[in-house]
Every structure is written in C-alpha cells, then in structure tokens.
Amino acid sequence: MEWFTKAAEQGHDAAQYDLGVLYTAGRGVNQDDKKAVEWYTKAAGQGNADAQCNLGWCYENGRGVEQDYKKAVEWYTKAAGQGNADAQCNLGWCYEYGRGVEQDYKKAVEWYAKAAEQGFAAAQGSLGLCYANGRGVGRDDKKAVEWTFKAAEQGEAVAQCALATLYANGQGVNQDYKKAVEWYTKAAEQGFVKAQFNLGWCYENGRGVEQDDKKAVEWYTKAAEQGYVRAQNNLGVCYENGRGVNQDYKKAVEWYTKAAEQGFAAAQGSLGLCYE
Numbered sequence: 626m627e628w629f630t631k632a633a634e635q636g637h638d639a640a641q642y643d644l645g646v647l648y649t650a651g652r653g654v655n656q657d658d659k660k661a662v663e664w665y666t667k668a669a670g671q672g673n674a675d676a677q678c679n680l681g682w683c684y685e686n687g688r689g690v691e692q693d694y695k696k697a698v699e700w701y702t703k704a705a706g707q708g709n710a711d712a713q714c715n716l717g718w719c720y721e722y723g724r725g726v727e728q729d730y731k732k733a734v735e736w737y738a739k740a741a742e743q744g745f746a747a748a749q750g751s752l753g754l755c756y757a758n759g760r761g762v763g764r765d766d767k768k769a770v771e772w773t774f775k776a777a778e779q780g781e782a783v784a785q786c787a788l789a790t791l792y793a794n795g796q797g798v799n800q801d802y803k804k805a806v807e808w809y810t811k812a813a814e815q816g817f818v819k820a821q822f823n824l825g826w827c828y829e830n831g832r833g834v835e836q837d838d839k840k841a842v843e844w845y846t847k848a849a850e851q852g853y854v855r856a857q858n859n860l861g862v863c864y865e866n867g868r869g870v871n872q873d874y875k876k877a878v879e880w881y882t883k884a885a886e887q888g889f890a891a892a893q894g895s896l897g898l899c900y901e
Contacts, residue, residue, distance in 0.1 A: 721760070
C-alpha cells in the first residue's frame with residue numbers, strides 16, 4: 626500500500642491498478658469499493674486494460690458505483706480490444722445474456738472464442754456450452770467436449786459439471802457414467818451445487834458407482850443447504866421413505882416446504898399429501 630500509493634499519486638497506471646486491487650480485497654487497508662473504483666478509473670483512463678476490466682466488473686456488480694451494465698460493457702469493450710482475456714470472457718457473457726447490449730449469441734461466441742484461445746478457462750467452458758446447445762454456432766458435440774475438457778482440466782467447476790453431463794448423456798463422447806461421476810465429484814468438491822445434486826442422483830441410482838443411499842443423502846444435503854430446489858425435494862423423499870437416513874416425517878416436511886416455497890411442483894404435491 627505504502628509504495629503503490631507513492632507511485633499511483635505520481636500517475637503510474639500499473640500502481641493505480643494495483644492499489645485498486647488492494648482496496649477491492651482489503652489487503653493492507655480496510656476494504657473499500659469506492660476507493661477501488663477511484664483508482665481503477667485513473668488507471669483505466671490511461672488505457673490500462675486490467676483496470677478497464679476491473680472497472681467494468683465494478684459497474685456490472687454495483688461495487689463502489691451504481692450497477693450499470695452499459696458502463697460495464699463500455700469498459701469491458703475497451704479492455705477486450707486490447708486482448709484482455711478476462712474482459713473478453715465477460716463481454717461474451719454480456720452478449721449472451723443481453724446485459725448492457727442487445728442479446729447476440731454470435732457476438733458472445735466471438736468474444737468467448739478470443740478468450741478461450743488464450744487459455745482462459747471460464748471462456749473455454751462457456752464456449753463449450755455454446756457448442757453443446759447450438760447457441761451462436763451450429764451444435765457441435767465434439768467441439769463442445771473439446772472446449773469443455775480444456776476448461777475442466779484447469780479446475781473450472783462449471784466446466785467439470787458440464788463435461789460430466791456430456792459423459793452421462795453420451796453427447797460428443799461414448800456414454801460413460803464412471804467418467805461422469807469422476808467429473809461431477811471434482812466439481813462437487815469445489816462446492817458447485819448442480820454437481821453435488823447430480824452426484825447424489827448417481828449414488829441414489831447406482832450410475833457409475835455402487836448404489837449408496839447414504840452417499841446420495843450426503844450430496845443432496847450439501848446441495849439442498851445451498852438452496853438447490855431439486856436436492857431439497859429429493860432429500861425430502863429420502864427422509865419420508867427412510868432411504869440413507871432414519872425415517873423422519875418432520876424432516877421430510879421441512880425439506881418439501883423449502884422446495885415447495887420455490888415453486889417446485891413435485892414438492893408441493895408431496896407436501897399436500899403430508900398435510901392430508
């Protein structure tokens with residue numbers, strides 16, 4: 626903080642960016658998003674691509690400034706044009722979901738591809754999903770597997786879960802539940818909720834692993850505690866029927882209620898039967 630501040634106050638753009646990072650993280654100083662934005666803005670105005678990207682992130686998430694997707698896109702575009710992979714990926718996301726720009730899947734793929742070719746894991750995973758779903762490009766299962774695998778190998782949990790699903794469905798690869806379980810496990814152990822649920826389902830149904838209701842309950846519980854509605858419903862079923870846990874109707878009702886309040890129809894039906 627001390628030395629970055631001295632350099633930043635003399636207009637050194639890299640120091641201004643680094644100072645913004647320290648304020649964002651609260652390292653060496655109390656965490657302060659407004660101060661971070663102040664320093665990112667100074668560096669971004671000098672053309673520092675990393676600062677432009679981080680400033681875009683602040684506008685996207687309303688950190689230190691009012692949330693403004695158009696401003697986020699503006700700064701991401703400046704950084705992406707300089708080859709910043711993080712900004713290219715974020716810009717792809719904005720185009721994919723129509724945040725700050727009109728939704729445009731082809732533009733999303735274009736920016737994801739630029740970042741993916743630089744080895745940026747999140748972009749590789751997103752590009753893989755675009756190929757898997759035919760969004761912005763023709764559906765290409767082999768390309769989907771290729772890009773998703775690159776991201777999964779780098780530890781990207783979303784991609785690990787997506788790759789597992791490709792193996793489970795035999796999409797672009799031979800169907801292989803053992804491989805699916807392997808990748809679901811990697812993502813689940815990082816706390817990725819969808820992978821935790823899918824892993825629980827694999828244990829419940831003996832897909833790729835020996836059938837194990839206790840393991841199923843373990844993973845359903847992790848996902849349910851994060852608010853994942855399908856896991857909450859399945860956990861209710863486990864408690865109602867005593868699968869992997871001691872039968873406990875009160876616990877069943879508790880989990881059915883959580884899922885039902887999120888509008889999950891199966892849980893609403895089960896909860897109705899409990900009251901009946």
